[in-house]
Amino acid sequence: MHTHLAPEYQGTPDGQAAQALLSKCVHCGFCTATCPTYQLLGDELDGPRGRIYLIKQVLEGAEPTAKTQLHLDRCLTCRNCETTCPSGVEYGHLLDIGRKLVDAKVPRPLPERALRWALKEGLPSPLFAPAMKLGQMVRPLMPATLKSKVPPRQQAGAWPTRQHARKVLMLAGCVQPAMMPNINSATARVLDAMGVQTVVAKAGGCCGAVKYHLNDQDGGKAEMRANIDAWWPYIEPAPGGASVEAIVMNASGCGVTVKEYGHILQDDPRYAAKAARVSSLTVDISEWLPEMVRQFGDRLTVKAGSRGGRIAFHPPCTLQHGQQLRGGVETNLRELGFDVKVTGCESHLCCGSAGTYSVLNPKLSYQLRDRKLGHLDQTFEGRQPDQIVSANIGCITHLQSGTATPVRHWIEVLDEALLRGAPSGA
Numbered sequence: 481m482h483t484h485l486a487p488e489y490q491g492t493p494d495g496q497a498a499q500a501l502l503s504k505c506v507h508c509g510f511c512t513a514t515c516p517t518y519q520l521l522g523d524e525l526d527g528p529r530g531r532i533y534l535i536k537q538v539l540e541g542a543e544p545t546a547k548t549q550l551h552l553d554r555c556l557t558c559r560n561c562e563t564t565c566p567s568g569v570e571y572g573h574l575l576d577i578g579r580k581l582v583d584a585k586v587p588r589p590l591p592e593r594a595l596r597w598a599l600k601e602g603l604p605s606p607l608f609a610p611a612m613k614l615g616q617m618v619r620p621l622m623p624a625t626l627k628s629k630v631p632p633r634q635q636a637g638a639w640p641t642r643q644h645a646r647k648v649l650m651l652a653g654c655v656q657p658a659m660m661p662n663i664n665s666a667t668a669r670v671l672d673a674m675g676v677q678t679v680v681a682k683a684g685g686c687c688g689a690v691k692y693h694l695n696d697q698d699g700g701k702a703e704m705r706a707n708i709d710a711w712w713p714y715i716e717p718a719p720g721g722a723s724v725e726a727i728v729m730n731a732s733g734c735g736v737t738v739k740e741y742g743h744i745l746q747d748d749p750r751y752a753a754k755a756a757r758v759s760s761l762t763v764d765i766s767e768w769l770p771e772m773v774r775q776f777g778d779r780l781t782v783k784a785g786s787r788g789g790r791i792a793f794h795p796p797c798t799l800q801h802g803q804q805l806r807g808g809v810e811t812n813l814r815e816l817g818f819d820v821k822v823t824g825c826e827s828h829l830c831c832g833s834a835g836t837y838s839v840l841n842p843k844l845s846y847q848l849r850d851r852k853l854g855h856l857d858q859t860f861e862g863r864q865p866d867q868i869v870s871a872n873i874g875c876i877t878h879l880q881s882g883t884a885t886p887v888r889h890w891i892e893v894l895d896e897a898l899l900r901g902a903p904s905g906a
Contacts, residue, residue, distance in 0.1 A: 481505040481532075486541035493747060494577050498539055501574040504567045505532055511561035511571070516830045516848055517554050525551045528561040528571050535578035544582040552579050554844065556837055557693065558797035558830040563804070572802070573743070576697070583695050599836045600694040604686035604703065609658040628881035629839075636661035637895075640672035647677045649714055649727045651707070651734055654686040656873045663873065666895035667730045667765055673898050674768075674775050679724065683710035687734040692744070693835055701748075704741050708754050715757065727762045730891055732872040733835060736802035738762045764805055765891060766871060769812035772894070780816045780897055788893050789866030791820045792859040794852065794879065796872035797830045809871060809890055818893065820869075823855040833878035849882045857885075869893055 483502045489495030511528040512518050518527035525534065531551055538544050552575065559572045588596070602608060615622070615630040622630065648671065656663055668678040684707045692700025714724045729735030742756035793810045800806045813820045832838060832848030856879075857864050868883070869890040870876050880887040 481507060481536065483536055484540050486539065488541075489539055489581075494581065495539065498535065498574060498577045501570055501577075502532065502536055502539075504569045505529075506567050507532075508566065510564050510566060511569075514560045514564045514828060516556060516558060516560070516832075517844060519829075520844060520847055521554075523551075526554055528555075531555060531575065531578070532569075532571070535574060535581075538578065538581055538585075544585050546586055549582050549586045549588075552582060554841060556797070556830045556832070556834040556848075558834060559801040560797060560828055560830065563801045563828070576693070579695050580697060595840070596694050599839060600691045600696050600699065603690050603836075604654040608654060612655075612658040629877075631659055631877055631880065634660050634662050636665045637669070639665050640669055640678075642672055642677070644672070644675050644677040645722070646675055647679055647714075647722060647724045649711055649724045650678050650680055651684060651687060651727070651729060651731075651738065652680050653731055653734055653873070654690070656731055659877060660873060660889070662892055663730055663889045666889070666892045667728070670772070670891055670895050670898060671728070671768075674772065678728070679714060681707075681710040681714065685710075687737045689733060689737040690835065692737070701745065704745060704755070705748075705751055707738075708741070708751060708758055711758060712754060715761065724761070727758065728765050728768070729762060730765045730871075730889065731874075732764055732796045732799035732803060732805075733874055735762060735764045736798040739803060764799065764803060764871070766799070766805060766809045766812075769808055773812050773815045776816060776894075776898065788818060788897070790860045790863065791818055791893065792856045792865035792868045793820050793822050793890065794831060794856060794868060794870040794875060795822065795827060796870055796875045797834070799871050800828065809869075813890060813894070816894070816897075818897075821859050823859045825855045825858070826851070827855075831875050831879055833872075833874040835874060838874075838878055845878070846882070849878055853879060853883050867893070 481502045483499050485495050485499060507529055509529055515527040524530040534548050534551060555575055557572055557575060561571050612630065616633040619627055619630050619632065650664065650667065652664065671678050686703050687707065688700040688703035691703060711727065717723050727738065729738060739759050739762045742759035745751045745755035795806065795809065810820045810822050830848055831852040832845035838845035856868055859865055865885060867886040867888060868879060869888055870879065871890060876887050876889060
């Protein structure tokens with residue numbers, strides 16, 4: 481797709497990057513078939529191809545409107561279209577540029593600005609944890625819409641204390657420790673059982689995704705640089721120190737962002753090389769499942785199948801499309817003896833969580849959630865699953881808000897099986 485950049489965008493980093501991305505698009509429309517919002521709304525402008533045309537028009541000098549902004553806002557950034565695209569268009573990066581350019585020219589109404597500000601400043605804030613704790617205390621008194629955003633209080637379980645030669649870094653995250661702290665401690669316990677010590681850098685914080693995708697790109701980049709600074713002494717330790725072998729992510733939304741630090745900070749002279757190194761070290765915890773199978777196979781395969789019952793796995797978009805990791809979780813958990821299946825219908829489609837999307841676009845978000853839950857309920861051919869597992873805190877809390885079936889992170893299920901299968905006194 482050839483683009484004639486307007487003078488204001490010629491020679492700019494955003495203009496040049498967008499032009500290169502647009503040049504790959506052959507407007508075939510394959511992406512439309514796998515776009516969740518197009519399936520719900522049936523509007524060309526609410527599919528990837530239509531949004532690409534809107535961004536192209538802006539780059540060529542057309543004046544964007546509130547309608548332009550709305551169509552870009554409605555995108556879940558699920559990146560299913562990237563998996564589908566035969567030309568390799570990096571639509572997610574193009575959308576970030578398009579939203580930035582449109583927001584610079586189309587002022588949002590005050591209530592909308594206030595909500596977006598509250599989300600981008602509140603979720604990564606140190607005050608989020610005490611606020612969540614207070615919310616959980618008064619949860620029974622909350623209206624249903626607010627209650628769905630506040631999960632019941634969860635016990636984290638013990639953090640392992642053994643020292644190991646093998647060490648990994650783990651991002652604590654912003655909302656996950658407050659909402660579902662057991663995911664982090666379960667991850668550390670499973671890694672401990674593998675002989676790997678989990679280190680959390682105290683100075684680290686939010687991965688930067690919340691601010692970056694709410695178009696506070698400078699704020700998001702500042703959080704990314706802060707993480708790099710916090711992690712760097714573990715990546716490049718002082719002489720005589722041992723470096724970590726990986727940065728392990730147990731929230732696929734954070735993982736896809738940290739894996740893109742190298743891209744996002746590529747023009748930063750101070751951080752470009754460090755960001756690329758961080759991205760190269762980053763792995764989703766599911767990428768270690770083959771090693772877990774080798775280590776835990778004899779210990780679990782006989783007994784684990786009876787634990788957890790029927791388990792339906794929902795692969796998050798940030799895992800299967802953003803990180804292009806598909807099949808690993810369910811395949812390896814089955815190797816360990818768990819009865820895990822992925823729904824045979826629309827497993828590639830978004831559940832509607834998409835970070836802050838469920839707050840900003842609740843109608844579409846809940847339509848997608850209920851559609852996803854309907855398919856998950858049929859995973860075992862008419863028999864409901866005993867539990868649903870996923871790999872991202874946003875998907876877990878969003879799906880749980882619409883079902884009585886327990887929704888958990890798969891690492892918690894594995895941790896539980898390991899604890900029950902541990903020898904007495906271990």
